[in-house]
Amino acid sequence: MSQYTNYIGKPTSRVDGPAKVTGAAKYSAEFNVPNLTYGVVVSSPIAKGRIIKVHSKPVLKIPGVLAVFSHENVPNLAWFDRNYKDDVAPGGSPFRPLHDNEIKFNQQPIALVVADTFEVARYAASILEIEYEEEDHETDIELKRREGFMPGSGKTGFMPPPPPRGKPDKEWKKAAHRIEHEYVHGAQHHNPMELFATTTEYHADGTITAYDKTQGVYNCQQYISKIFGLSKKEARVINHFMGGGFGSGLRPQYQLFMSVLAALELKRSVRVTLTRQQMFSFGHRPHTLQYLKLGTNPDGSLAAVQHHALHETSRFEEYTENVVNWSGMLYQCDNVKLGYQLAELDVYTPLDMRAPGAATGSFALEVAMDEMAYEAGLDPLDFRIRNYAEKDQNMGKPFSSKKLRDCYHQGAAKFGWDRRNPRPRSMREGNMLVGWGMAGGVWDASQQKAAAKAVLTADGHLKVTSAAGENGTGTYTIMTQIAAEYLGLPIEAVTFKLGDTDMPEAPVQGGSWTAASVGTAVKSVCEAIGEKLFKLAQKMKGSPLKKAKFEDVEFVNGQIRLRHDPNQSVVIKDVLQASGKEQLEANTSAMPNYLKQMPYSMHSHNAVFAEVKVDEDLGTVHVTRVVNAVAAGRILNAKTARSQVLGSVVWGISMALMEETVMDHKFGRYMNHNYAEYHIPVNADIHDIDVIFVEEEDDIVNPLGVKGIGEVGLLGVAAAITNAVFHATGKRVRTLPVMLDKLL
Ligand code: MOS
Numbered sequence: 001m002s003q004y005t006n007y008i009g010k011p012t013s014r015v016d017g018p019a020k021v022t023g024a025a026k027y028s029a030e031f032n033v034p035n036l037t038y039g040v041v042v043s044s045p046i047a048k049g050r051i052i053k054v055h056s057k058p059v060l061k062i063p064g065v066l067a068v069f070s071h072e073n074v075p076n077l078a079w080f081d082r083n084y085k086d087d088v089a090p091g092g093s094p095f096r097p098l099h100d101n102e103i104k105f106n107q108q109p110i111a112l113v114v115a116d117t118f119e120v121a122r123y124a125a126s127i128l129e130i131e132y133e134e135e136d137h138e139t140d141i142e143l144k145r146r147e148g149f150m151p152g153s154g155k156t157g158f159m160p161p162p163p164p165r166g167k168p169d170k171e172w173k174k175a176a177h178r179i180e181h182e183y184v185h186g187a188q189h190h191n192p193m194e195l196f197a198t199t200t201e202y203h204a205d206g207t208i209t210a211y212d213k214t215q216g217v218y219n220c221q222q223y224i225s226k227i228f229g230l231s232k233k234e235a236r237v238i239n240h241f242m243g244g245g246f247g248s249g250l251r252p253q254y255q256l257f258m259s260v261l262a263a264l265e266l267k268r269s270v271r272v273t274l275t276r277q278q279m280f281s282f283g284h285r286p287h288t289l290q291y292l293k294l295g296t297n298p299d300g301s302l303a304a305v306q307h308h309a310l311h312e313t314s315r316f317e318e319y320t321e322n323v324v325n326w327s328g329m330l331y332q333c334d335n336v337k338l339g340y341q342l343a344e345l346d347v348y349t350p351l352d353m354r355a356p357g358a359a360t361g362s363f364a365l366e367v368a369m370d371e372m373a374y375e376a377g378l379d380p381l382d383f384r385i386r387n388y389a390e391k392d393q394n395m396g397k398p399f400s401s402k403k404l405r406d407c408y409h410q411g412a413a414k415f416g417w418d419r420r421n422p423r424p425r426s427m428r429e430g431n432m433l434v435g436w437g438m439a440g441g442v443w444d445a446s447q448q449k450a451a452a453k454a455v456l457t458a459d460g461h462l463k464v465t466s467a468a469g470e471n472g473t474g475t476y477t478i479m480t481q482i483a484a485e486y487l488g489l490p491i492e493a494v495t496f497k498l499g500d501t502d503m504p505e506a507p508v509q510g511g512s513w514t515a516a517s518v519g520t521a522v523k524s525v526c527e528a529i530g531e532k533l534f535k536l537a538q539k540m541k542g543s544p545l546k547k548a549k550f551e552d553v554e555f556v557n558g559q560i561r562l563r564h565d566p567n568q569s570v571v572i573k574d575v576l577q578a579s580g581k582e583q584l585e586a587n588t589s590a591m592p593n594y595l596k597q598m599p600y601s602m603h604s605h606n607a608v609f610a611e612v613k614v615d616e617d618l619g620t621v622h623v624t625r626v627v628n629a630v631a632a633g634r635i636l637n638a639k640t641a642r643s644q645v646l647g648s649v650v651w652g653i654s655m656a657l658m659e660e661t662v663m664d665h666k667f668g669r670y671m672n673h674n675y676a677e678y679h680i681p682v683n684a685d686i687h688d689i690d691v692i693f694v695e696e697e698d699d700i701v702n703p704l705g706v707k708g709i710g711e712v713g714l715l716g717v718a719a720a721i722t723n724a725v726f727h728a729t730g731k732r733v734r735t736l737p738v739m740l741d742k743l744l
Helices: 017-022 118-127 141-147 168-173 215-229 256-264 356-377 380-386 404-415 477-485 514-539 572-579 638-657 717-729
Strands: 038-045 050-053 065-070 110-116 129-134 177-185 197-202 208-212 235-238 270-271 290-296 300-315 334-346 427-429 433-445 452-457 462-466 493-497 555-558 559-562 569-571 581-591 603-615 621-631 687-694
Touching: 038 118, 050 110, 065 118, 065 256, 110 118, 110 256, 129 572, 141 290, 141 300, 141 356, 168 290, 168 300, 168 334, 168 555, 177 356, 208 215, 208 256, 208 433, 215 235, 215 256, 235 621, 256 270, 270 603, 290 356, 300 356, 356 380, 356 433, 356 717, 380 404, 380 433, 404 433, 404 621, 404 687, 433 717, 452 514, 452 572, 462 477, 462 514, 477 493, 477 514, 477 559, 514 559, 514 572, 514 581, 559 572, 603 717, 621 638, 621 717, 638 687
Parallel strands: 038 270, 208 235, 300 334, 462 493, 621 687
Antiparallel strands: 038 110, 050 129, 065 110, 177 290, 197 208, 197 270, 290 300, 427 433, 433 603, 452 462, 452 581, 555 559, 559 569, 603 621
């Protein structure tokens, strides 16, 4: 599959880069439509109870205030589809903003104040008086340890853990070496720079255009169509740019509902922007308790693996993620028991956050593997290689491709792992204890149905569209590369547009599947244009392609030419001009090839090596070096792909050392809901990061051979750092984040 010569694989700078750095790229709160009004959301200060009364009257008297929406007036508005669940909703009954007087979680949106100016709306919202009746709440998962339950109505794609195999209890008990420990992390909140916002433009004919911060414009269009009884023609949703998503924009968020509601009721354009504090009110990586038991035989092979997870969900939805299944497939072991439970709390439903479940599970499994290696007297890397899984034992299937061994070897070589003295506290630099740790992970390589449209105009310009998402990952760029590659056009002659429900449908941008899904659609629509061009080229006077078959030609350098005789060619621009057509158009939809894929387990993998320096007196931890080796199939753009993995490592450092949303259970409220107290790394926290992409060919996953890299890079980072901290200090931390109080 080394046929790509022009653009695929090349480290190409972002085609949308200039727009982003000059301010030409517009975000959802930046569409200054005429006669705009402003909505400000009022959030509940209590975690559970009832609203007795919303005192709207004094607020409505303030000049400039147009409306106060709350459960007192909204349920009378007829168009509410009570049962509608968005595409990515988990099982249960979704939260319906402003639906009734019940308060289900702290910071629940309970009113929207709309005014002519943002300032007036904000002031009015700040003095809106609301009477409550409080009830007792439960927000502490520690108190729910005995009330865990297996989810019944999990979201689409949720795979319950496979049944136990072998004799996991017996083999663990008689293993030569054993460990059992609990691993914990608290809630973590997505913190994209861009605040959630929707600008709903109300048109004179009663239709609306919602500029919404979302990872899925179609999902949002479907949602507001159902909820407000609009046809798809009446509700257009647009998102061209996103200042970070990480999963927070997979589900339609409540500012979309609020903004559309107000626009339809007031027949005015309305913008609703959440505050940073309110960004902590609509989903999070759930607080998770994990229990692991590992055992090894005298030869270092794994005798038993047991992994159980319990995490929080809301009272109204069963949020699920795959936390433990990875532990049944990452290493070879015949005796495995996996358990997964939820506990209901008075919090909002958790939400997918970058590598949902796997980031959590790989932290626990990979710290446990490090502990097990020490217990068995083995090098942590040798221990993993000794237990390398040649097939997916959960599914009983071979991998479509798996170059994890190369990740181990190339990562270790780059890092210098062979110079490691295994003894904790054996390396130091002055006052700094130096530690080296490693870990890794596995993530799904998936593809979803996606469609694309292409138009080639007589001037030789190709425009490709698909309602995909760009949350900063590089979608614009890789799709432009794919289109330029398949039609052999200069990259400047190709424009790719996305994020608009007037375009062909694409899935939500998540699950690391955009490159595979939308990429395959773009490839196929360009091939469709190519076939049309070829037929026209054959009809040209004296065409050298007259007798050729489509398989015999290639599209290179703006030409269609014979593969075996490249001098026999036709210039693409000339074809359209000769045919007298102004443009060629094609529409295609690409599906995964399920028949081809069925016999295989399809996954990406990585291995991470980290160096930390821990101040012996102060307990401060610095991550001085990270090598992240990733096997994710074909890399479409070495530059944007590297950026994605750099971002993953930064987040892994954050997850290991800083991030945690702390709940005050007395109030049932996240207390550090701001950038000052919810710590994330700054530049000074980030040192050397090396990214390696190991070569991996895979013609099973999709025609492009890509597996996606948005999520896999995060796996193992927090564990590698935690393991390095143990190597540096001899202290084993099993509760994230690793802060100095746990080391002194
Ligand atoms: Mo990702 S958590 O599927 O946006």
